[in-house]
């Protein structure tokens with residue numbers, strides 16, 4: 240056991256579940272959070288059967304109250320957070336819409352979950368990590384949020400992920416030495432979000448996430464990576 244507490248958002252399926260599994264196998268005490276506690280409990284069953292140290296919690300990153308309640312529970316239960324993987328995210332628009340087909344309310348919805356969700360989590364986690372002098376935060380983003388490769392379509396998802404990239408840089412400037420905050424694109428991965436035609440399997444997708452979550456003390460911070468390789472913003 241590493242004695243380190245890792246919190247994963249959206250850990251009930253997809254990349255979140257696979258990341259939780261891998262970190263638990265590497266000796267982390269993993270808090271698997273999900274919108275529905277029952278989904279987290281269900282996902283945790285095989286990990287518990289494997290003898291892994293996993294815990295479950297209810298957390299909707301789009302809600303101030305839910306994030307507040309989650310951190311109150313976490314503080315009482317563990318008193319620290321060493322790793323935060325801001326994995327939870329959603330594509331709200333369907334079938335690659337053009338900007339003219341996406342109204343402002345959908346833009347706000349995507350921003351509230353995909354950008355403000357990680358921001359809410361970092362707002363709570365960073366002071367704890369700064370006080371400890373240790374922390375690793377991994378924000379899941381996407382090539383679709385990359386300004387240097389920006390294309391048309393899916394404006395809500397794209398802009399929300401660009402927001403996460405900006406927040407990563409801002410928060411990294413506010414982090415104490417020993418706290419590393421990076422943003423990771425997993426590539427196009429075969430999950431419910433990525434669909435069956437995606438080019439990567441889940442193990443390929445999580446490699447870069449796990450790398451950023453377990454960075455050594457001399458690792459980078461405030462950067463954007465895929466498979467541990469730096470990307471242009």
Ligand SMILES: NC(=O)c1ccc[n+]([C@@H]2O[C@H](COP(=O)([O-])OP(=O)(O)OC[C@H]3O[C@@H](n4cnc5c(N)ncnc54)[C@H](OP(=O)(O)O)[C@@H]3O)[C@@H](O)[C@H]2O)c1
Nearest residue numbers: 249253254299300301326327328381427428430431432433
């Ligand atoms: N798959 C890809 O190709 C790809 C590419 C680039 C980036 N990403 C990013 O990688 C991350 C994980 O994606 P994935 O492919 O594993 O997607 P997924 O299979 O669709 O899983 C998404 C997870 O996020 C959770 N979630 C959504 N909204 C939430 C909220 N408000 N509060 C808490 N949990 C919430 C979902 O919970 P429910 O089960 O309750 O819905 C689910 O657990 C996302 O941030 C995504 O944008 C994925």
